[in-house]
Amino acid sequence: MKTTLFPARVPPVIPVTGQAGFPVARIFCVGRNYAAHAAEMGQEVDRESPFYFTKSAHSVLLSGQDMPYPPRTHDLHHEMELVVAIGEGARNIAIADAFSVVTGYACGLDMTRRDLQAAAKDKRRPWDTGKDFDNAAIIAPITPAGQVADLASLPITLTVNGEMRQTAMLSDMVWSVPEIIADLSTLYTLMPGDLIMTGTPAGVGAVVRGDLMEGRIGDLAPVIARVV
Numbered sequence: 001m002k003t004t005l006f007p008a009r010v011p012p013v014i015p016v017t018g019q020a021g022f023p024v025a026r027i028f029c030v031g032r033n034y035a036a037h038a039a040e041m042g043q044e045v046d047r048e049s050p051f052y053f054t055k056s057a058h059s060v061l062l063s064g065q066d067m068p069y070p071p072r073t074h075d076l077h078h079e080m081e082l083v084v085a086i087g088e089g090a091r092n093i094a095i096a097d098a099f100s101v102v103t104g105y106a107c108g109l110d111m112t113r114r115d116l117q118a119a120a121k122d123k124r125r126p127w128d129t130g131k132d133f134d135n136a137a138i139i140a141p142i143t144p145a146g147q148v149a150d151l152a153s154l155p156i157t158l159t160v161n162g163e164m165r166q167t168a169m170l171s172d173m174v175w176s177v178p179e180i181i182a183d184l185s186t187l188y189t190l191m192p193g194d195l196i197m198t199g200t201p202a203g204v205g206a207v208v209r210g211d212l213m214e215g216r217i218g219d220l221a222p223v224i225a226r227v228v
């Protein structure tokens with residue numbers, strides 16, 4: 001007798017520049033991590049505590065592929081974000097030690113069915129249908145952490161059809177990368193394969209079929225996807 005009814009789903013693998021690929025386990029996302037974006041969403045940043053939501057590993061779309069316009073939405077939004085790739089386990093890790101578990105960084109798009117998210121917010125329901133759906137996490141190739149100097153000094157931008165939509169500096173993040181890792185590691189045992197999407201700057205907006213999104217952070221490989 002077979003031991004499983006069907007073959008287990010193989011996790012998506014993100015290319016890593018010059019190294020073997022990164023098999024994705026979990027995707028944690030940080031909410032409201034840029035004050036200007038929180039303001040455009042009608043919210044204030046709560047400096048007391050960051051908050052999180054998750055996407056399934058199976059929501060990953062590799063950069064360079066087309067994103068089919070998802071069902072049950074009329075308001076698909078782009079959110080350009082820095083993605084942190086975790087390469088070692090971490091539990092209750094100190095802020096000062098947190099960079100040691102990062103294996104690399106990537107550009108990513110936290111695609112959002114904004115109408116479904118807004119309806120969920122209104123009813124005080126979970127955000128899952130607005131955030132965690134097929135192809136909702138578009139991830140570019142990972143650059144090894146050792147090749148990224150002075151992370152906070154890097155600009156983060158997103159263009160749609162060549163027109164600038166989002167622009168900020170990573171230093172604008174309310175919660176820094178080591179602060180996020182340290183805090184998350186008090187809630188979850190972080191494991192190799194986990195990704196953290198660290199929140200989006202101001203300028204989020206809708207995309208429609210035919211739009212070409214191109215997101216950049218310093219010299220990291222850009223995240224590129226066309227909505228079809």
Ligand code: MN
Binds near residue numbers: 030079081110197199
């Ligand atoms: Mn986001």
